[in-house]
Amino acid sequence: MLSTKSESDITSLAPSSPSRSPKRPVYYVQSPSRDSHDGDKSSNMQPSPMESPSHPSSVGRHSRNSSASRFSGIFRSSSGRKGGRKRNDKGWPECGVIMEEGSYAEFEDKAFVRRFQAFIALLTFVVLFTVFCLIIWGASRPYKAEIVVKSFAVHNIFVGEGSDFSGVPTRLLTINGTLKMSVYNPATIFGIHVSSNPVNLAYSEITVATGQLKYYQPRKSHRTISVVLKGEKVPLYGAGSSLTVTQNGAAEVPLILTFEVRSRGNVVGKLVRTKHRKQISCPLVINSINTKLVKFKKDSCTYD
Numbered sequence: 001m002l003s004t005k006s007e008s009d010i011t012s013l014a015p016s017s018p019s020r021s022p023k024r025p026v027y028y029v030q031s032p033s034r035d036s037h038d039g040d041k042s043s044n045m046q047p048s049p050m051e052s053p054s055h056p057s058s059v060g061r062h063s064r065n066s067s068a069s070r071f072s073g074i075f076r077s078s079s080g081r082k083g084g085r086k087r088n089d090k091g092w093p094e095c096g097v098i099m100e101e102g103s104y105a106e107f108e109d110k111a112f113v114r115r116f117q118a119f120i121a122l123l124t125f126v127v128l129f130t131v132f133c134l135i136i137w138g139a140s141r142p143y144k145a146e147i148v149v150k151s152f153a154v155h156n157i158f159v160g161e162g163s164d165f166s167g168v169p170t171r172l173l174t175i176n177g178t179l180k181m182s183v184y185n186p187a188t189i190f191g192i193h194v195s196s197n198p199v200n201l202a203y204s205e206i207t208v209a210t211g212q213l214k215y216y217q218p219r220k221s222h223r224t225i226s227v228v229l230k231g232e233k234v235p236l237y238g239a240g241s242s243l244t245v246t247q248n249g250a251a252e253v254p255l256i257l258t259f260e261v262r263s264r265g266n267v268v269g270k271l272v273r274t275k276h277r278k279q280i281s282c283p284l285v286i287n288s289i290n291t292k293l294v295k296f297k298k299d300s301c302t303y304d
Helices: 009-011 034-038 056-079 104-140 238-242
Strands: 146-165 169-185 191-198 197-204 206-209 214-217 221-235 252-268 273-288
Touching: 104 252, 104 273, 146 221, 146 252, 146 273, 169 197, 169 206, 169 238, 169 252, 197 221, 214 221
Parallel strands: none
Antiparallel strands: 146 169, 169 221, 191 214, 191 252, 197 206, 197 252, 206 221, 252 273
16 A cells, blocks of 8 residues: 555656756856947856855845946946046046136236236337437428529519509509529428418518419429419509609519418328428519519528
8 A cells, every 4th residue: 555656646746756866956147248248249148057046145246246347338438448537436437627726816916917017018118109209300300491582583564553442543563473492302201391371472561462382392302493473453552652653654663572481391100290480581673664584692582
C-alpha cells in the first residue's frame, strides 16, 4: 500500500522531478552604458549568475551607476566635451557669473573726471587757437594798401542858368568824368577787399559829382582803378555867385575831390581780419571850355 501512488501524486510530482539535480535560476540585467548611446540600442544581455533577488545591494548599486551614466551622458552631449564643467554638491553644472566690482559712486567719479579732462582739452585748444590768431593778426597789420591818385579826365562840363526842382532860379553845373588811381597790395598771404564811401567831387562844399569804388585785389599785386563820377544840373544856389564866367562862356571851376578808401583782408577766413582806412583829398581846377586831362602829382593830394 505504501509503494502505491495515486495518479494525482504522480501528476503533482512529475514537474518537480528535475529538482533532483537542482540548478539556480539565471538572471539577466540590462544596463545602458556609455557605448549604448553611440551604438546599437538593442538589448545586450550579459549573464550574471551571481546576481539574484537575494542580492538587493548589487541591484541598487547597478541602478545608481546606470542613472549616473545617463545623467553624465546628457550633460556631456550638451556641452560637447567630457568634464568641461564643474559641478556643485547637488551634481548640477556650475555656470560662470560675472561679478561687478566697485560701487556706483566710483563710476560717477570716473565720468566726472572724463568730462573735466574734455573741458580742459577744449579750453586749451581755444586758448592756443586764440594765441595763434593774435599772432597772425599782429603780423598782418603792417600790410596796408598803397593808394595813389593819378588823374581825372573830364568828359563833359556845363555851367548855366536855370532853376532847381522847386523853381528857384540858380546856376546849374553838369560834370562827368573818370578818376584813375593806382592800388598796391603788399600782403603776401591774403588778398584785400577795397571799397569806399561815395567818391565826391565838390564845389564850395556842394557835391556836384559822385561815384563808387568796390572790388577785390589779390595778394602782392598792382592794379589801376577807374571810378566814374557823374553829376547833372546840380543847383549851386548862393555858392554859384562866386563863379565867374568869361565872355566866351568859359569858367574856371575850382573843385575838391574827397573820399575814404577802406581795405579789408581776410587772413584766417572771417575769424582773423585786418582793416585799414585812408582819407584822400585832392584839389583841382577845371576849365569849362578846355577840358584837358588833369594829372595829379605826388604831393598834389593828401593821404591820411
